[in-house]
Amino acid sequence: MQEPTIRVGIIYEEEISFQLNGIYTLQQNGKTYTDKQTIKYINGTIEFDGLRLKTEEFIFKPENYENCSFELFDVTIGIKFHWERKENQVFKGSLHVLIENEKLTAINVLKLEDYLASVISSEMKASSSMELLKAHAIISRSWLMAQVLKSEALQSSKQIYQSVTESSEELIKWYDREDHNNFDVCADDHCQRYQGITRQSNDAVLRAIEATKGMVLTSDGIICDAxxxxxxxxxxxxxxxxxxxxxxxxxxxxxxxxxxxxxxxxxxxxxxxxxxxxxxxxxxxxxxxxxxxxxxxxxxxxxxxxxxxxxxxxxxxxxxxxxxxxxxxxxxxxxxxxxxxxxxxxxxxxxxxxxxxxxxxxxxxxxxxxxxxxxxxxxxxxxxxxxxxxxxxxxxxxxxxxxxxxxxGAAVMGANGYSHQEILQHYFKGAELEKRY
Structure with missing residues (x-):
């Protein structure tokens, strides 16, 4: 199995401003762009540089995946949490923009391991113990791959995902996959906190990612929803x-x-x-x-x-x-x-x-x-x-x-000398480590 490419939903607005750091090609017209840009939703269409399209996804691809990046302005983090705020965030990979419910959704398409490098730094500080970073890399990778497989299974079954049961006496509701139809995961705490390459602050995270590359938790041969x-x-x-x-x-x-x-x-x-x-x-x-x-x-x-x-x-x-x-x-x-x-x-x-x-x-x-x-x-x-x-x-x-x-708890375990394998076995009883790519 090769390293997967994933789609991460980042921002949802009527107008999205961004900075292209490097040369990007817009797939819809073959033209190249750099520097600051703005894309708008107007009366059911996406409008950018004279193009107005109703349904097509606008795709900005970098000329060089490793050296190019794009910055999205005013991304809301901590949505509806007590510390909600806006910040600018920088991302590797491609920028896709599409229409969802009369607004625009900006999606980052990138390699899974690059996504993980940001998740580990966004979910916690990169100064965490190496064993904690390794454990978190494995569970974040497992969770993500499990969500992708779950989405594929739901789409192939053509079943409507039900997350609400309601009667005159009670409402039972949970929040999971009910609003992510056009991307694999969102960038906020609803899924995994992902803030691009903004918080990749040292080499420890990258070493943890590399040391565990392709490793996931499995149970009965199925990737764990960790x-x-x-x-x-x-x-x-x-x-x-x-x-x-x-x-x-x-x-x-x-x-x-x-x-x-x-x-x-x-x-x-x-x-x-x-x-x-x-x-x-x-x-x-x-x-x-x-x-x-x-x-x-x-x-x-x-x-x-x-x-x-x-x-x-x-x-x-x-x-x-x-x-x-x-x-x-x-x-x-x-x-x-x-x-x-x-x-x-x-x-x-x-x-x-x-x-x-x-x-x-x-x-x-x-x-x-x-x-x-x-x-x-x-x-x-x-x-x-x-x-x-x-x-x-x-x-x-x-x-x-x-x-x-x-x-x-895992941070305390890491600080007290527990290995990443011991941390994972403590929280995920009976799960096994398996290298998938």
Whole structure:
């Protein structure tokens, strides 16, 4: 098998400005371009340099893949997260532009290994330990190839991907492949954080990529859908409790410590409460700034309370937020009741009780979106009500969905001398390493 070429969705706007660093050929007219350019969506067409086309994809190919690059201006990162911002980003490979839902989508087409070099630097700092970088290169490569294969299977089956089930009493929704029809993955945290060659800051990442080139995790000969999140909070979650109801034996709940077998059934409310309020001695329970600075970019360091956290709302604040985010009229919110928890303690189904209505929501990301202006750190929380002030206090654990590798925990393992093979075996039980190209 040869190294794959992949398509990454970067930006979605009515007008896209970019800088071509080197000579690029536009496939649609055979002309060459360099320097600053602007491409626009106007009345159902793409307009650029006198060309106006309705459906065709505009393709800018570099004269020299290794030496040319292009810069996209005002790319939004951290979409709908609390640290959302815009920045300019530089990319290798080709630039493709097409129409999606009355806007333009800019897509970066490049070699898989070059993509990985950016992902590792975008997801964490390039100063991380070499074993962590190797482990992350392998899971990022595995996840990406698994997504490409999944997309191909869905397209060939011609089935419509369903990520929502709804009734008059509940809404269960997960976020995965529902909006990526024209590219393999997006560039934001929804998939893997990818910011071009902007953050390739030293040779360590490139050495980790080269040392693991073509290596993936497999289970029963199939490439693993190897997920990861910032901090599991002490226990990882199973795949089916976060995404579609499909079990993967290598994505099970494990304690993020030297002993990985679970001691408590965190599906039980009292156990989940005890676990959250009494932080356990696990890998990701660290305040070591030297280790955290390896994994967290500057804007991630703005979130210091990732292992255990607390959010407080007045009743009026919570009621306004939930009514707005759900589009339902609950009236004043009187209670939030966990109906179902996963093996990590994350809430899978949450009942919202108001003076006018009650409703159940899930899965974990839907809960996080509805209970925050951006995204709640995780759905692993307990609810305490302060009767004297009519306030709701959410006390929680972890940052992210918690499935697969815990980046903070893996960073601690790497700093403590664990090999990348040991890190991978800890988080992906029974998975095997296999070189595919």
């Amino acid at each position: 997920r990861f999140s910032k901090c599991c909070g002490g226990v990882s979650e199973t795949f089916e409790n976060v995404w579609e109801p499909q079990s993967h034996k290598y994505l099970q709940a494990i304690t993020d410590g030297k002993e990985s077998s679970l001691k408590l059934d965190l599906k039980i409310e009292s156990n989940a409460k005890s676990w959250i309020l009494n932080p356990p001695d696990v890998f990701c329970n660290t305040s070591d700034k030297a280790i955290l600075s390896q994994v967290l970019n500057d804007y991630d360091m703005e979130t210091p309370d990732f292992f255990r956290w607390e959010v407080k709302y007045t009743q009026d604040e919570l009621s306004e937020l939930i009514n707005r985010e759900t589009g339902r009229d609950f009236g004043k919110i009187t209670d939030l009741i966990p109906i179902e928890r996963g093996l990590s303690g994350r809430i899978i189904r949450l009942k919202i009780i108001g003076e006018k209505a009650s409703f159940i929501i899930g899965k974990e990301l839907e809960i996080r979106k509805i209970l925050s202006e951006s995204h709640l750190y995780s759905s692993n929380f307990i609810v305490e009500k302060e009767n004297n002030s009519n306030s709701f206090v959410l006390k929680g654990a972890g940052w992210g969905h918690g499935v697969g590798l815990c980046q903070i």
